[in-house]
Amino acid sequence: MPQTCGREWNTDSKAMKHSISFLLFCSPLLFLLTACDPETTNLDVAGMFSGSSPRADKRFEDSQAYNTQHGIDTLSAQAECYRVYVCTDTHVDTSRRNYLAFLTDFHADEDAPLAIHLGDLINAQKHWQFFVETWQIAPRPAGKRDTMMVTLGNHDIYFGQWTEFKQYFHTSSYWFVVQTPSGAHDFYLVFDSAEGVLGEKQLAWLRSTLRWAKGQPFRHRIVCTHTHLFMQDYSQGHTSNYPLEETYELLDLFASNDIELYLSGHDHCREVTSLQGCTYIVVDALEDPAEDPAYLVATISDRITYDFVSVTR
Amino acid sequence: MKNNVFWVIAALCILSSGIQAQVQSGDSLYALRLDLGYSYNKTYSHHFNADIGAFVPINRHFELQADVRLSSANFYTAAAQLRPKFPLKVGELYIETRAAYRAIVRNNIQEATGGLSLGYRMQYINVQIGCGMRVFGPYGMKYHSSDRFILEPFIVLYRVEAFVRPQTSRWNIAMAIGNIDNWQMERMWQPIFMLGGRFDADRHWRVYLSSECKPTGMFHLNAAFYAADLRAGVEYRF
Numbered sequence: 001m002p003q004t005c006g007r008e009w010n011t012d013s014k015a016m017k018h019s020i021s022f023l024l025f026c027s028p029l030l031f032l033l034t035a036c037d038p039e040t041t042n043l044d045v046a047g048m049f050s051g052s053s054p055r056a057d058k059r060f061e062d063s064q065a066y067n068t069q070h071g072i073d074t075l076s077a078q079a080e081c082y083r084v085y086v087c088t089d090t091h092v093d094t095s096r097r098n099y100l101a102f103l104t105d106f107h108a109d110e111d112a113p114l115a116i117h118l119g120d121l122i123n124a125q126k127h128w129q130f131f132v133e134t135w136q137i138a139p140r141p142a143g144k145r146d147t148m149m150v151t152l153g154n155h156d157i158y159f160g161q162w163t164e165f166k167q168y169f170h171t172s173s174y175w176f177v178v179q180t181p182s183g184a185h186d187f188y189l190v191f192d193s194a195e196g197v198l199g200e201k202q203l204a205w206l207r208s209t210l211r212w213a214k215g216q217p218f219r220h221r222i223v224c225t226h227t228h229l230f231m232q233d234y235s236q237g238h239t240s241n242y243p244l245e246e247t248y249e250l251l252d253l254f255a256s257n258d259i260e261l262y263l264s265g266h267d268h269c270r271e272v273t274s275l276q277g278c279t280y281i282v283v284d285a286l287e288d289p290a291e292d293p294a295y296l297v298a299t300i301s302d303r304i305t306y307d308f309v310s311v312t313r
Numbered sequence: 314m315k316n317n318v319f320w321v322i323a324a325l326c327i328l329s330s331g332i333q334a335q336v337q338s339g340d341s342l343y344a345l346r347l348d349l350g351y352s353y354n355k356t357y358s359h360h361f362n363a364d365i366g367a368f369v370p371i372n373r374h375f376e377l378q379a380d381v382r383l384s385s386a387n388f389y390t391a392a393a394q395l396r397p398k399f400p401l402k403v404g405e406l407y408i409e410t411r412a413a414y415r416a417i418v419r420n421n422i423q424e425a426t427g428g429l430s431l432g433y434r435m436q437y438i439n440v441q442i443g444c445g446m447r448v449f450g451p452y453g454m455k456y457h458s459s460d461r462f463i464l465e466p467f468i469v470l471y472r473v474e475a476f477v478r479p480q481t482s483r484w485n486i487a488m489a490i491g492n493i494d495n496w497q498m499e500r501m502w503q504p505i506f507m508l509g510g511r512f513d514a515d516r517h518w519r520v521y522l523s524s525e526c527k528p529t530g531m532f533h534l535n536a537a538f539y540a541a542d543l544r545a546g547v548e549y550r551f
Contacts, residue, residue: 044534044535050536051536154534195529195535195537196537197529199537230465231468244503274461
């Protein structure tokens with residue numbers, strides 16, 4: 001129990017006054033935190049105490065309902081060696097310059113059948129249409145067929161926006177396969193970590209799906225989500241990630257199921273860490289005001305290599 | 314009637330690792346304690362814990378505390394705290410040096426954490442702030458492989474605690490928020506809310522109850538319940 005065990009410590013009547021002063025000091029801060037007007041702020045401050053979208057288990061149920069109806073996607077690569085474009089934290093609001101540059105590069109790459117967005121697609125509410133339109137207006141060579149897979153970031157469910165996300169993207173937890181001409185299959189799993197925890201149902205699904213995938217003859221196994229696993233620096237200051245128990249459970253899951261690559265964002269700062277056969281990558285933010293916006297291009301063949309591409313190059 | 318109300322309050326309110334309200338009349342005493350607890354979190358689901366602890370007042374200016382936790386979720390923790398302290402005209406200043414080792418056998422991971430914090434405690438308030446670092450990695454690392462330890466070099470440690478009665482009271486209740494308790498130093502952005510209480514049956518025996526609630530995603534601005542911990546224990550002081 002106590003940390004301050006031990007002998008009685010000195011006191012006098014001032015102690016109570018100090019306590020009251022402390023509480024009075026804290027009260028205005030709490031008031032300021034909770035008084036922000038959701039119409040004028042990008043941050044859902046009330047979410048600090050209770051998230052405004054359905055919690056992880058309900059979002060997972062919604063996603064699985066769609067997955068069951070829709071089935072599993074199998075994408076076709078035109079060559080044994082193909083590229084995957086990965087971006088995160090575009091935070092699209094009134095400006096989308098970097099995101100548009102990313103899409104333009106992706107569409108122009110003939111060997112890239114797939115892009116993955118790791119969450120925080122938009123910055124606040126009311127920008128979904130603007131985000132989706134960007135995909136439509138990005139220049140694309142005639143005949144180029146490509147797909148972008150997305151998952152949720154914490155910004156995407158502020159102000160109850162899970163409804164809008166579902167309307168546009170339907171699911172936040174799913175897996176799919178990329179098939180090459182020779183019949184090799186690469187396994188990709190995308191999960192929802194928008195609230196810093198998976199929830200019991202999604203974690204159970206992750207355990208069983210990864211165990212199943214380990215038993216299949218996939219060439220590569222890759223996991224994608226929004227939240228990063230480690231706090232090796234405080235690059236973004238206030239970004240939280242998983243509780244420690246969840247961190248260790250995920251590390252063990254990935255190590256024991258032969259996951260080769262864990263792609264995440266959220267931290268806005270590039271980080272590459274290898275542990276027990278898995279490479280954990282935090283991709284740079286691509287939002288317009290980012291200091292050095294960049295995305296990742298992974299080249300998938302018999303092995304996986306990757307490069308970071310700066311959009312200010 | 315008054316008696317009944319007291320027992321109802323004591324039973325309802327019970328306690329947390331927060332409950333610092335350790336004080337006896339006179340000098341500090343050695344203490345041994347044992348508690349049993351139930352925990353739930355969204356990763357391990359339901360599990361039970363057994364905790365053993367000791368408190369050693371080395372002299373007027375130093376105290377030592379040691380704790381061990383065994384969990385049915387198959388993780389084990391040993392922690393120690395050395396606390397130099399400096400009585401002031403009002404309250405007491407202390408420096409807390411913490412070290413903890415956790416074997417998360419279920420995940421084949423071990424973790425070591427160290428921390429240093431400065432605290433100030435009065436009859437009704439205890440405030441503590443400091444920093445620490447953590448290393449963790451797999452057991453049996455294979456060198457010349459990608460195995461390695463992960464270093465989290467800077468953890469801000471904090472704890473604010475309020476008591477409803479003076480420390481010398483026979484019973485007390487405390488509420489706390491912080492990212493540290495006797496067994497863990499969580500990441501800065503994972504606060505733990507604690508509520509606890511104790512009752513001194515006589516000079517030697519104390520009973521205590523504690524509870525903790527750990528939300529997650531507060532600084533994702535998407536808070537959700539993550540974990541709860543309940544403990545009941547006895548302490549013998551001599």
